[in-house]
Amino acid sequence: MNSNDLKIFEAAATLGSFTKAAEATFTVQSNVTARIKNLEEEFGAELFKRVSRKVVLTEAGYTLLQYAKKIGSLLDDAKSDIQSVDKIGGTIRIGCIETTMALKVPEIIKTFAELYPLVELEFHSAVLPTLIRDVIDYKLDAAFVAAPINIPGLEQLIVRDEQLVVIAAKDGDDLETILKQDPLKIVVFGQGCFFRARLETWLGSKGILRYKSTIVNSIEGIINFVEAGLGISILPAEVVNLYYQNRNIKTFPVSKELATMTTLLIYRNDDLPSKALNAFLNQYKS
The missing domain is CATH 3.40.190.10 (Periplasmic binding protein-like II)
Structure with missing residues (x-):
């Protein structure tokens, strides 16, 4: 076994295909098959199972994948450190x-x-x-x-x-009136975003469970949509004050237990x- 065997194995595991792994590692499928077979013989375990037209990792294969990633990272670090000793x-x-x-x-x-x-x-x-x-x-x-x-x-x-603040359109209603809207409109990043989760938690603490989400993928997008009156959002106060203080938005404080990020x-x-x-x-x- 050498490091190239592990690179081929990792490509096959990631792509779910020996053919695609061959293309990604600039070799032929027969070589991928042979390298995987050699690894299976060396470790004494089946690494892949064929499911439909794909290959999927066995439990042993998943274990080896974690080590392959670690070994690859260590080799990269070693090369970098040796070249710049x-x-x-x-x-x-x-x-x-x-x-x-x-x-x-x-x-x-x-x-x-x-x-x-x-x-x-x-x-x-x-x-x-x-x-x-x-x-x-x-x-x-x-x-x-x-x-x-x-x-x-x-x-x-x-x-x-960092301290968080709720943001809304400057020429819109006050926060108390905004929160009475049904449904309330919010402007957020996609699922998994900390700011979205914190805003939803804050709304939940106020008993607001119904809201309509507009999803954007950048801070600039959030500012633009909020400025246009399409909903409220939540961002760090420093971001708003440093980069967007001249925009048509206003801020409201968040309850103390939810204000700090x-x-x-x-x-x-x-x-x-x-x-x-x-x-x-x-x-x-x-």
């Missing part, structure tokens, strides 16, 4: 929720780049469940997410606390994180 270099893949992408990423890049100019930062925004899954699956090295998080295998650092930096509890990732994490360790 006397300095810190390489690539760090960082995930973040939409507001972190808008508010903090430029500052993060500027500060870190000044200290470690040879490290390349890649940022990807997504909703909370996706970020958690991608960190666990080695697609991301770390991610900025909203607390609380309590998942085995993940470590976390507290980054900052704590941002965490999560990462895998690996034995050997890369030097670059260690340098990034050290910025947030007290």
Whole structure:
């Protein structure tokens, strides 16, 4: 077995097809079949079952997939650290929720780049469940997410606390009148978004269970829709005050127990994180 065998196995597991795995790894299907057979003989277990026209992992195959991802990540880190033995270099893949992408990423890049100019930062925004899954699956090295998080295998650092506010169109009704609308209209990100969950929790605390959701995929979209009077939403006060203070929107405070959002930096509890990732994490360790 070599690392290429595991790459072929991982491609087949991800794509559910030996043919597609061959295309993705620039080889032929017969070679994929042979490599998978060799792995099955080496581990003494069946790794795939054929279901209809697809292949799916067995329990043993799923276990090997987790190790294959970890081994691939370790090899990438080793290569980066060895090639930059006397300095810190390489690539760090960082995930973040939409507001972190808008508010903090430029500052993060500027500060870190000044200290470690040879490290390349890649940022990807997504909703909370996706970020958690991608960190666990080695697609991301770390991610900025909203607390609380309590998942085995993940470590976390507290980054900052932010205050949330409800936003509405400036020329619209007061909040008390708005909340009496039936159904109430809200503007939110898709399912899995922290801000959507917090807004729905806040409405539930007020006994409001009926509302009509308009779903958008960016902060700018939320601001535009709220400004047009198409519903209310919830965002960090700092985002609104820094970037949208001149827009036709107004803010309302949220009840104290729901007003604070704590941002965490999560990462895998690996034995050997890369030097670059260690340098990034050290910025947030007290």
